[in-house]
Amino acid sequence: MIEINHLYKSFGDKEVLKDISATFENGKTNLIIGQSGSGKTVLVKNLVGLLDPTSGEVLYDGRNFVLMDKNEKVAMRREMGMIFQSAALFDSLNVLENVMFPLDMFSSMNYRERMKRAQECLARVNLIDAEKKFPDEISGGMQKRVAIARAIALNPKYLFCDEPNSGLDPKTSLVIDELLHGITHEFNITTIINTHDMNSVMGIGEKIIYIYEGKKEWEGKSSDIMMSTNEKLTDFVFASDLLKKMKQNEMEKMRRNNS
Amino acid sequence: MLIDKGLTLFGRYIILMGRAFSRPERIRMFAKQYVKEMSSLGVNSIGIVLLISFFIGAVICIQMKLNIQSPWMPRWVSGYTTREIMLLEFSSSIMCLILAGKVGSNIASELGTMRVTQQIDALEIMGVNSAGYLIMPKILGLVTLMPFLVIFSSATGILGAYGTAYIGNILSPEDLTLGLQHNFTPWFVWMSIIKSLFFAFIISSVSSFYGYTVEGGSVEVGKASTNAVVCSSVLILFSDVFLTKLLS
Numbered sequence: 001m002i003e004i005n006h007l008y009k010s011f012g013d014k015e016v017l018k019d020i021s022a023t024f025e026n027g028k029t030n031l032i033i034g035q036s037g038s039g040k041t042v043l044v045k046n047l048v049g050l051l052d053p054t055s056g057e058v059l060y061d062g063r064n065f066v067l068m069d070k071n072e073k074v075a076m077r078r079e080m081g082m083i084f085q086s087a088a089l090f091d092s093l094n095v096l097e098n099v100m101f102p103l104d105m106f107s108s109m110n111y112r113e114r115m116k117r118a119q120e121c122l123a124r125v126n127l128i129d130a131e132k133k134f135p136d137e138i139s140g141g142m143q144k145r146v147a148i149a150r151a152i153a154l155n156p157k158y159l160f161c162d163e164p165n166s167g168l169d170p171k172t173s174l175v176i177d178e179l180l181h182g183i184t185h186e187f188n189i190t191t192i193i194n195t196h197d198m199n200s201v202m203g204i205g206e207k208i209i210y211i212y213e214g215k216k217e218w219e220g221k222s223s224d225i226m227m228s229t230n231e232k233l234t235d236f237v238f239a240s241d242l243l244k245k246m247k248q249n250e251m252e253k254m255r256r257n258n259s
Numbered sequence: 260m261l262i263d264k265g266l267t268l269f270g271r272y273i274i275l276m277g278r279a280f281s282r283p284e285r286i287r288m289f290a291k292q293y294v295k296e297m298s299s300l301g302v303n304s305i306g307i308v309l310l311i312s313f314f315i316g317a318v319i320c321i322q323m324k325l326n327i328q329s330p331w332m333p334r335w336v337s338g339y340t341t342r343e344i345m346l347l348e349f350s351s352s353i354m355c356l357i358l359a360g361k362v363g364s365n366i367a368s369e370l371g372t373m374r375v376t377q378q379i380d381a382l383e384i385m386g387v388n389s390a391g392y393l394i395m396p397k398i399l400g401l402v403t404l405m406p407f408l409v410i411f412s413s414a415t416g417i418l419g420a421y422g423t424a425y426i427g428n429i430l431s432p433e434d435l436t437l438g439l440q441h442n443f444t445p446w447f448v449w450m451s452i453i454k455s456l457f458f459a460f461i462i463s464s465v466s467s468f469y470g471y472t473v474e475g476g477s478v479e480v481g482k483a484s485t486n487a488v489v490c491s492s493v494l495i496l497f498s499d500v501f502l503t504k505l506l507s
Contacts, residue, residue, distance in 0.1 A: 074388075077383070084377045084380065086377050088377040104288055106385075
């Protein structure tokens with residue numbers, strides 16, 4: 001479980017995160033949503049230690065990450081996996097070597113075991129045929145799947161995803177969502193996904209936190225969004241005409257069922 | 260203001276070098292990177308070093324013969340000056356200036372691209388000391404290979420000089436051999452190698468610093484690459500003066 005207590009982050013005079021508190025549970029896909037520039041990425045970077053918060057606590061199963069020294073943070077990071085918006089695969093390594101990298105670095109397995117584990121991870125994301133290809137030879141969706149395989153290679157307890165669907169078509173996004181959701185439940189990982197993809201929100205969001213201008217504006221499940229009266233949230237989630245119509249239809253259906 | 264900026268930059272460089280020269284997480288992975296960097300930074304530079312050295316050696320020899328050699332000078336003077344120029348300055352300092360352009364921009368753009376595409380962040384998240392994993396093998400790789408490049412450069416330069424003697428008939432090969440052997444001081448070879456070790460460190464560490472600390476996008480990577488080459492070149496020129504004075 002990850003807990004954030006009264007987290008603040010400023011860059012000079014500009015306060016980007018303002019008093020954010022939240023809890024992310026094990027075995028659930030937790031979504032952080034919000035408009036571009038609302039502070040989602042900064043929040044995730046604070047959680048993984050790529051940025052240091054100005055004040056506040058980040059607790060990993062009760063252990064305060066902010067107060068840890070450098071070595072403790074390095075050890076803690078070995079329990080984390082992260083999928084970046086750009087996939088961030090090492091372009092000098094092929095797909096298999098990318099997935100093997102964390103195993104080569106930190107596991108005590110021999111070469112055969114490491115190879116077997118990497119192939120298992122690639123099989124989990126349906127990419128076993130692409131293991132000899134280099135990142136620039138595969139599509140964006142495949143790169144994201146390799147990034148997922150690499151992130152789960154060391155069986156992390158915490159998985160962070162920074163906009164995993166950005167730049168992907170809706171069908172590929174769905175594949176990525178299903179993978180992340182499946183892996184979260186299969187390995188009982190605390191997954192935090194930073195997104196503004198509404199399909200992800202409605203499809204896999206077991207807990208959703210809506211950030212607006214650096215503040216936590218709303219918290220709930222995907223099923224609560226339909227009924228939410230929070231204007232900022234509904235403006236954001238149902239921004240397009242299509243989604244607005246869908247919401248109206250859904251509300252009418254509910255009203256009819258109730259009467 | 261300028262001094263303040265310079266000191267800040269130097270402080271950041273020292274901190275980064277402190278991180279780079281820490282104990283590697285896995286010796287096996289470090290060794291793999293070290294061999295890879297020796298190949299990409301050193302072995303891949305042999306071609307250009309040989310090419311430039313051959314022609315510069317030939318040109319120096321021609322210039323010396325045409326501009327210095329006279330009936331008043333001993334016949335070994337062209338060969339002697341060619342050897343001294345190649346050994347004392349060209350193969351160490353000038354060759355390193357050329358390599359600052361080739362290797363320095365390569366290092367800065369590689370690390371800069373890794374930074375902007377979040378590959379360095381990915382390493383950090385895994386718990387890898389990214390500076391140690393990426394920078395130390397580059398520095399040690401180039402420092403290891405540089406003395407060989409200097410020796411190859413000197414040898415090829417002299418070969419170029421012989422080319423002018425045998426093919427161009429600018430001077431006789433006997434006169435050239437006499438000059439090359441005249442008053443030879445073995446310490447000059449060591450001096451050249453010692454200087455090149457310092458220059459190799461400057462090229463690899465300064466370029467790594469500029470590449471690793473890139474913030475922004477592709478434009479910044481380009482700027483970092485340029486800054487790395489300019490800064491390395493200036494530092495090589497400054498340190499050349501001090502090292503020459505110190506070692507002579």
